[in-house]
Structures are given as C-alpha cells and as structure tokens.
Amino acid sequence: MIISQILNNNVAIVKKGSNSQTRGNEIIVYSKGVAFKHKAGDTIAETEIQKTYVLDSHDKLEHFSYLLSNTTDEYLQIVTKTIEYGEKVIKKDVSDYLYLALLDHIDFAIKRLEKDQIVKSPLDWEVRKFYPDHYKIGLYAVGLIEEATGKACPNEEAVSIALHFINLQAKGSEDDSMMRMMEAVRNILSIIKYHFRLDFEEESINYIRLVTHLQYFIVRMFKNEVFASNETELNRQIRKLYPDAYSCVNKIRVYVRDTFGKDLSEDEEAYLMLHIQRVAKREEEK
Structure with missing residues (x-):
C-alpha cells in the first residue's frame, strides 16, 4: 500500500x-x-x-479525512472503544461509516460540553424504554468522554449516541417501523404540549400513562387494528366535559390523517381525550 497523505500522527x-x-x-x-x-x-x-476504514464514497472519505486531520487520537479512541463495545452489546458488526458519524458527533459534543451547552433529546424516554441496550452503549461513551475531558457529561448525550446505533440497525423493516412509531409518539406529544402551553412532568403517573396509551395506539394504527366498541354516547359526553381536550385531539386527528392516511375511531378519540385531560389538568393545577 502506498501512502498518499498523512492526516495526523497516527492516521493516513x-x-x-x-x-x-x-x-x-x-x-x-x-x-x-x-x-x-x-x-x-x-x-x-x-x-x-x-x-x-473503508468508506463507500469519495465524499465520505474526504469528510472523514477532514475530521481526522482536526481531531485528537484521544477522541478517535473514544469512538473506537465505543464501537467495539457497541458491537459486543448488539452482537452485530457495524459499517465503517459509523466511525465517521460518531467521530463527528463526539467532536461536536465535547465542544458543546466545554461551553456548558446541553441538548436534550426529544426521544429520551422512548430510547431508554425501547432500546435499553443501545442506551447502555451511549452511557459507556459518556463515561469515556468524562474520562477524557474531566467534565461531567449529561446522560442526554447517551441518548443521542444511542440513536446512531439504532439508526444503523434501522435498515430492516422492524427497526424502521419502531423509529417511525417513536417519531409519531414524539410528534403527538408536541401537539399536546403546544396546544396547552405546558411542560410535561415526565416522571408523573399521568404522563407515563399518556405515553403508554400513545404507544399502543400507534402500534394498533401500524397494524391496521381499530379499537372500536361504538360507545358514541360516551364520546359525546367526554367532548362536552373536556372541550379543550377535544380541540387538541382534533389537531392530532389532522396529523394522523396527513401523515399516515388513517382516521381516529370514536373510541380512540374518547380515550385520548381522557388521557390528555388528566395530564393537562395536573399541569394546570401546579
């Protein structure tokens, strides 16, 4: 092999x-x-x-070359150790592209850490619940970052790192569907949050119940299973009792229809209103 360019002390x-x-x-x-x-x-x-490191395009090779030219061997070792640990945890070999993506991420994460900038992942709860092994990889990387920088690194960073491994595995239909379901839950929670102008208490039982209900609702929707018992009168009563929750559910209905081409049944609508009302009422009472 002939060396065409030295990138740093240890990479060419x-x-x-x-x-x-x-x-x-x-x-x-x-x-x-x-x-x-x-x-x-x-x-x-x-x-x-x-x-x-074998990359499948010249653009990626140039990008990785630039990153390696402007990083330290210590950062590269964080990436290498994280990937080696990750492959053992998920029992799967990863592509060399992950070295590029993870080095880019960790380099930027350490720069944010030095400025005390914390970025909270909107998928924090979902990743911890549905991808505990991937989250474990993220925590391992956070430990390496703390060891290298001497600064405390928030666990939110573990979620962001875990997503790199989740996305890498999301080429199969099952993982891809899970990512789409997680995204749908997050978007519906955002609709509720901005409709009521509230911040969720994520450890509260009502919030956990809401998220759990949304997850089952999304799963049923993806499987084309409609939860319906024709309780029209119950739906009508809940609309009258909680008009603001009904207004919020109508926004969710539009999102679901526009995104997935599906509609809410009266029963799905009724239970959504009840869960949303519980969360909104508890937040408003504070």
Whole structure:
C-alpha cells in the first residue's frame, strides 16, 4: 500500500493498488506513529496497520479525512472503544461509516460540553424504554468522554449516541417501523404540549400513562387494528366535559390523517381525550 497523505500522527490515506490515478482505491488506515515512520509516497505494509476504514464514497472519505486531520487520537479512541463495545452489546458488526458519524458527533459534543451547552433529546424516554441496550452503549461513551475531558457529561448525550446505533440497525423493516412509531409518539406529544402551553412532568403517573396509551395506539394504527366498541354516547359526553381536550385531539386527528392516511375511531378519540385531560389538568393545577 502506498501512502498518499498523512492526516495526523497516527492516521493516513493509502492507495491499495499501483494505479495512483484511481481515487476509488483509497482507504484510511490507523497505524501508531505512522507520521514519524513514513511520509507520503512511502509503502506501508499491511502488518503495520492496526485499523482500516473503508468508506463507500469519495465524499465520505474526504469528510472523514477532514475530521481526522482536526481531531485528537484521544477522541478517535473514544469512538473506537465505543464501537467495539457497541458491537459486543448488539452482537452485530457495524459499517465503517459509523466511525465517521460518531467521530463527528463526539467532536461536536465535547465542544458543546466545554461551553456548558446541553441538548436534550426529544426521544429520551422512548430510547431508554425501547432500546435499553443501545442506551447502555451511549452511557459507556459518556463515561469515556468524562474520562477524557474531566467534565461531567449529561446522560442526554447517551441518548443521542444511542440513536446512531439504532439508526444503523434501522435498515430492516422492524427497526424502521419502531423509529417511525417513536417519531409519531414524539410528534403527538408536541401537539399536546403546544396546544396547552405546558411542560410535561415526565416522571408523573399521568404522563407515563399518556405515553403508554400513545404507544399502543400507534402500534394498533401500524397494524391496521381499530379499537372500536361504538360507545358514541360516551364520546359525546367526554367532548362536552373536556372541550379543550377535544380541540387538541382534533389537531392530532389532522396529523394522523396527513401523515399516515388513517382516521381516529370514536373510541380512540374518547380515550385520548381522557388521557390528555388528566395530564393537562395536573399541569394546570401546579
């Protein structure tokens, strides 16, 4: 392999073939002290290489090259250790593209940490509940970040890191559906939040019941299962008792219809109003 560019002390771009004009045969390699042992144009033996990164496009290779040129070996080790741990947890090999995505994320996360900027993930509750193994990977990465920076890193960052592993696995229909369901729950919660102009108490029993109901509702919708017992009179009474909750449910109805092409049954509507009213009433009483 011929070194075409040294990126930092330990990382270089090499050409696998003898044709130096071919861009498609470039890969990135990690070799401890490569900058001190070699220079551009030198040949490097495969036995000297500790890690190889193969990306499927030149744009990704250039992006990764830029990141590696402007990062430290310590940050790269955080990424490498996180991915090695993640592969053991999910029992699956990941693509080299995850090194690029995770290095980009962690580099930015550490910069935010230095400025005391915390970004809360809107999928925090859902990731912890539905993807505990992936969340464990995120917590492991947070521990590495804290060790490297000497600063406390919020667990919200673990959710964001976990999402990289979830998204990587979301190529199968089951994982893709779960991501869509999580997104739907989040969007419906946002509709409720902004309709009533409230902040949820996420540890409250009423909030947990609402989220659980939404999750089952979304699952039924994805499976084309309609919950209906034709309790029209009950629905009518709840509308009269809780007109603001009914107004909110109408907004949810529009979202569901526009996004999924489905409508709410009277029973789904009634139970949604009850759950929403409980949460809104408790928040308003504070």
